Amino acid sequence: MTPVGGQGSSPGAPRAVDVARLAGVSQKTVSRVFNGERYVSADVRERVLQAAEHLGYRLNGAARALASGRTRSIGVVALGTALYGPASLLIGVERAARDAGYALRVVNTLEGDPGGVAGAVESLLDQGVDGIVVSEPIDEGSVSLSVDIPVLVLGAPAAFGGPRAVAAGVGAESLARAATEHLLDLGHVTVHHLAGPQRWFAARDRLQGWRAALAARDREQPAVIEGDWSASSGYTAGHELAAAGDVTAVFAANDDMAVGLIRALLEAGLRVPEDVSVVGFDDIPVSAYVTPPLTTVRQPFDAVAQEGLRLLVQAIEKPDAEPAPAGDPPVELVVRASTAPPPTDGPYPAAGSRDSAHAPPATTD
Amino acid sequence: MTPVGGQGSSPGAPRAVDVARLAGVSQKTVSRVFNGERYVSADVRERVLQAAEHLGYRLNGAARALASGRTRSIGVVALGTALYGPASLLIGVERAARDAGYALRVVNTLEGDPGGVAGAVESLLDQGVDGIVVSEPIDEGSVSLSVDIPVLVLGAPAAFGGPRAVAAGVGAESLARAATEHLLDLGHVTVHHLAGPQRWFAARDRLQGWRAALAARDREQPAVIEGDWSASSGYTAGHELAAAGDVTAVFAANDDMAVGLIRALLEAGLRVPEDVSVVGFDDIPVSAYVTPPLTTVRQPFDAVAQEGLRLLVQAIEKPDAEPAPAGDPPVELVVRASTAPPPTDGPYPAAGSRDSAHAPPATTD
DNA sequence: CGCAGTCATGACAGCGCAGTCATAGAGGGC
DNA sequence: GCCCTCTATGACTGCGCTGTCATGACTGCG
Numbered sequence: 029m030t031p032v033g034g035q036g037s038s039p040g041a042p043r044a045v046d047v048a049r050l051a052g053v054s055q056k057t058v059s060r061v062f063n064g065e066r067y068v069s070a071d072v073r074e075r076v077l078q079a080a081e082h083l084g085y086r087l088n089g090a091a092r093a094l095a096s097g098r099t100r101s102i103g104v105v106a107l108g109t110a111l112y113g114p115a116s117l118l119i120g121v122e123r124a125a126r127d128a129g130y131a132l133r134v135v136n137t138l139e140g141d142p143g144g145v146a147g148a149v150e151s152l153l154d155q156g157v158d159g160i161v162v163s164e165p166i167d168e169g170s171v172s173l174s175v176d177i178p179v180l181v182l183g184a185p186a187a188f189g190g191p192r193a194v195a196a197g198v199g200a201e202s203l204a205r206a207a208t209e210h211l212l213d214l215g216h217v218t219v220h221h222l223a224g225p226q227r228w229f230a231a232r233d234r235l236q237g238w239r240a241a242l243a244a245r246d247r248e249q250p251a252v253i254e255g256d257w258s259a260s261s262g263y264t265a266g267h268e269l270a271a272a273g274d275v276t277a278v279f280a281a282n283d284d285m286a287v288g289l290i291r292a293l294l295e296a297g298l299r300v301p302e303d304v305s306v307v308g309f310d311d312i313p314v315s316a317y318v319t320p321p322l323t324t325v326r327q328p329f330d331a332v333a334q335e336g337l338r339l340l341v342q343a344i345e346k347p348d349a350e351p352a353p354a355g356d357p358p359v360e361l362v363v364r365a366s367t368a369p370p371p372t373d374g375p376y377p378a379a380g381s382r383d384s385a386h387a388p389p390a391t392t393d
Numbered sequence: 394m395t396p397v398g399g400q401g402s403s404p405g406a407p408r409a410v411d412v413a414r415l416a417g418v419s420q421k422t423v424s425r426v427f428n429g430e431r432y433v434s435a436d437v438r439e440r441v442l443q444a445a446e447h448l449g450y451r452l453n454g455a456a457r458a459l460a461s462g463r464t465r466s467i468g469v470v471a472l473g474t475a476l477y478g479p480a481s482l483l484i485g486v487e488r489a490a491r492d493a494g495y496a497l498r499v500v501n502t503l504e505g506d507p508g509g510v511a512g513a514v515e516s517l518l519d520q521g522v523d524g525i526v527v528s529e530p531i532d533e534g535s536v537s538l539s540v541d542i543p544v545l546v547l548g549a550p551a552a553f554g555g556p557r558a559v560a561a562g563v564g565a566e567s568l569a570r571a572a573t574e575h576l577l578d579l580g581h582v583t584v585h586h587l588a589g590p591q592r593w594f595a596a597r598d599r600l601q602g603w604r605a606a607l608a609a610r611d612r613e614q615p616a617v618i619e620g621d622w623s624a625s626s627g628y629t630a631g632h633e634l635a636a637a638g639d640v641t642a643v644f645a646a647n648d649d650m651a652v653g654l655i656r657a658l659l660e661a662g663l664r665v666p667e668d669v670s671v672v673g674f675d676d677i678p679v680s681a682y683v684t685p686p687l688t689t690v691r692q693p694f695d696a697v698a699q700e701g702l703r704l705l706v707q708a709i710e711k712p713d714a715e716p717a718p719a720g721d722p723p724v725e726l727v728v729r730a731s732t733a734p735p736p737t738d739g740p741y742p743a744a745g746s747r748d749s750a751h752a753p754p755a756t757t758d
Numbered sequence: 759c760g761c762a763g764t765c766a767t768g769a770c771a772g773c774g775c776a777g778t779c780a781t782a783g784a785g786g787g788c
Numbered sequence: 789g790c791c792c793t794c795t796a797t798g799a800c801t802g803c804g805c806t807g808t809c810a811t812g813a814c815t816g817c818g
Contacts, residue, residue, distance in 0.1 A: 043773095043774055043775085044774065044775065045774080045775095053797080053798085054797070054798045054799075055774090055775080055798090056775095056776080056777095056797075056798060056799080056800095057796090057797065057798075058775095059774095059775065059776060060776095060796095060797085063776080066795085066796095067794090067795055067796050067797080068796070068797085069795085069796065069797090072796085072797085086518060086519055087519065087774090087775080088459070088521065088773085088774050088775065089455075089458075089464075089519065089520050089521040089775095090454075090455050090456075090458035090459040090464060090521055090773085090774080090775090091455075091459050091773070091774035091775035091776085091803090092774080092775055092776075093454075093455035093458075093775090093803095094453070094455040094456050094459050094773085094774080094775070094776090094802095094803050094804065094805085095774075095775045095776040095777080095802080095803055096775080096776055096777085096803085097776095097803075099454075099455060101498070101520070108484050108487070108488065109484070110477050110480040110481045110484060110678075112475050115475040115480040116475045119473045119474070119475060119501060122473070122499060122500070122501050123473065123501065123503070126500070126501075126516075131498055131500075131516070131520045132498060132499050132500070133466070133496055133497060133498055133499075134487060134497050134498075134499050135487070135491070135496075135497070136484060136487045136488065136491075138488070151491075151496070153451060154451050154452065154454065155454050155466070155496045156453065156454040156455055258678060259678055259679045259681065259682040260681070260682070262682070263682055283679075284678055284679050287679045287682045287683060288679070288682040290682075290684075291682040291683070291684060291686075294684060312679075313475075313623060313624055313649055314624045314648075314649050314652045314653070314677075314679060314683075316624065316625070317624040317625070317627070317628055317652045317653040317655075317656040318652060318656070318679070318683050318684070319655075319656060319659060319683070319684045321656075408803095408804055408805085409804065409805065410804080410805095418767080418768085419767070419768045419769080420768090420804090420805085421767075421768060421769080421770095421805095421806080421807095422766085422767065422768075424804095424805065424806060425766095425767085428806085431765085431766095432764090432765055432766050432767080433766070433767085434765085434766065434767090437766080437767085452804090452805080453803085453804055453805065454805095455803085455804080455805090456773090456803070456804035456805040456806085457804080457805055457806075458773095458805090459772095459773050459774065459775085459803090459804080459805070459806090460772080460773055460804075460805045460806040460807080461773085461805080461806055461807085462773075462806095
């Protein structure tokens with residue numbers, strides 16, 4: 029049959045040689061123009077561009093990739109989740125990649141799928157990418173990937189991505205530490221932690237930050253409750269904590285869990301923040317508007333994505349240069365109305381005095 | 394250098410001809426095996442696979458695309474936003490694409506960027522894709538795209554994607570209608586609408602659904618307030634509505650805005666749902682746990698993505714077949730505690746009687 | 759037994775670019 | 789004026805695969 033031409037588009041798509049003919053130059057010169065190479069006279073460049081425009085020419089990426097050995101694309105291994113953090117990171121990565129002149133290919137690891145990351149990476153290698161971003165990977169026991177193209181790991185140790193991988197992190201540990209310290213500074217004797225699933229590196233970092241903050245002040249470390257990031261798991265945890273009876277401050281590993289937690293506390297007759305203070309993590313868009321508005325820490329997703337991609341692109345284009353490690357971005361604690369000093373009369377007031385929970389708390393942005 | 398390779402990477406990566414040599418067959422036969430073509434004996438297939446495994450061979454996608462004219466990839470034009478809806482759709486599309494054997498290339502339109510969708514589509518065409526998914530586009534005035542590869546439009550009229558585009562929708566209009574009717578059924582005389590930005594087709598659909606529900610019962614249509622999807626805009630709108638003084642029911646075009654709205658109402662001394670009922674849209678993960686738990690409608694993102702991709706893949710692979718239009722997915726209203734019959738004693742009770750807002754409302758689901 | 763059909767394989771020719779090298783004119787220094 | 793460098797261009801080749809066609813070996817059936 030008729031051979032199909034063009035890269036998925038019309039068979040009769042114009043090729044560089046057509047443009048060349050029209051412009052009265054060689055195909056190679058067209059290639060030069062489209063790659064911004066030196067040594068093309070302004071005159072010729074202009075003629076070529078006009079001819080190209082006239083014909084509706086566009087470079088064939090497949091042919092270019094085949095001839096050059098580079099696809100100019102970056103693969104992203106993302107989690108198949110609409111969680112705010114991962115989604116934000118993906119957006120940041122896309123923008124940074126595009127700015128750097130790379131296209132993005134995305135593969136999701138289906139949570140629970142064994143060998144998820146490894147499988148996703150395989151599929152990216154099959155597609156042919158110049159570099160790979162592994163976003164917020166889950167520890168699946170596999171020690172590390174072994175790939176021989178540059179890898180960027182976001183939100184996990186670089187080692188996860190293999191010996192030559194680079195990494196960038198949101199500084200989750202210091203953020204978690206800041207959140208915990210905020211509560212301690214308010215006067216709480218200790219802070220409970222509602223952790224994320226510990227298979228996530230991100231969850232571990234937050235746990236570590238919490239531990240570090242308590243350890244630095246010689247505070248007791250209450251037993252950790254592990255959630256699964258969902259508001260539902262926070263809700264369950266909230267009922268447990270309420271039953272425990274000695275809780276005045278909780279640091280939740282993300283805002284969703286914090287919301288569920290608060291709901292459970294309210295249902296148990298505890299006021300937030302009068303009886304129990306709660307800090308979240310992420311600063312999801314609704315955090316400022318839930319009741320009470322949530323004190324939380326904001327993750328610098330964009331900065332991290334940008335910085336990480338810079339490293340990755342450098343590793344792709346200048347494999348020899350020493351990768352300058354990314355500096356930890358600044359900590360940003362957003363104080364709203366879900367935190368306050370601990371109750372002076374003991375955490376558990378007589379039932380019935382919950383009148384102020386709805387008073388409009390000051391919402392600092 | 395090191396052994397294993399992607400295709401933009403090590404120059405020494407094994408090629409089909411290497412595998413062929415090792416297996417004692419021709420290169421063409423290797424190609425046959427890797428494409429699952431008929432007419433390869435089990436014996437030969439096995440030998441080829443073993444040889445390939447031994448060498449760590451993987452098909453070079455660029456060469457394949459060049460020779461076949463198909464990239465086996467689908468481009469997605471997404472919004473650069475971490476909003477729950479768009480993010481969920483993207484996930485659904487990725488899974489569906491992978492299931493169909495297509496890789497995904499993602500380009501975000503930066504909101505506000507003029508010619509955003511058109512530019513994004515251009516960049517996908519440059520990359521070479523077999524089909525394009527335009528997810529929840531914003532109406533930018535451009536009548537429609539003109540592309541000569543198959544296009545799937547999600548959450549907007551098919552016409553937006555050009556004459557030959559297919560479309561799949563979440564059935565936003567009927568969902569919005571169901572939400573509004575739920576409020577009317579509770580006895581509210583009319584329902585206010587906090588709309589999404591009207592440049593979004595999704596927002597228009599919801600507005601239409603609301604209008605249709607009211608019109609069907611000959612109810613007055615109060616002036617629409619337009620938000621920007623954010624909780625913050627919902628908050629502003631909430632204060633406006635509270636000041637208006639005659640509001641007993643509001644349908645917000647998404648959950649984020651509903652949350653902000655509720656916060657503003659509470660601050661204005663109104664109880665939800667006793668004084669004002671609120672329905673959201675999306676069923677974001679925290680909706681069940683905010684105070685009060687939010688009545689909302691759930692969008693069938695996964696089903697829509699799957700159905701849409703089925704249509705797109707069919708358009709790619711069997712251009713002649715008639716595209717069976719997707720049936721509207723079922724409406725799913727999630728009734729929680731933010732809706733109730735209108736106050737019998739008039740919407741504005743004496744201040745001070747806000748004691749029951751914290752009572753644990755029954756949370757369906 | 760002979761011929762048509764099916765099955766299994768290989769030879770060969772591009773797909774549309776970018777890399778390499780060759781070439782030729784335009785300065786520039788002495 | 790000679791040689792050398794820098795600029796600007798083209799001819800040719802090959803990246804690694806798939807499509808097409810050719811070629812046998814084998815079936816089955818009249």
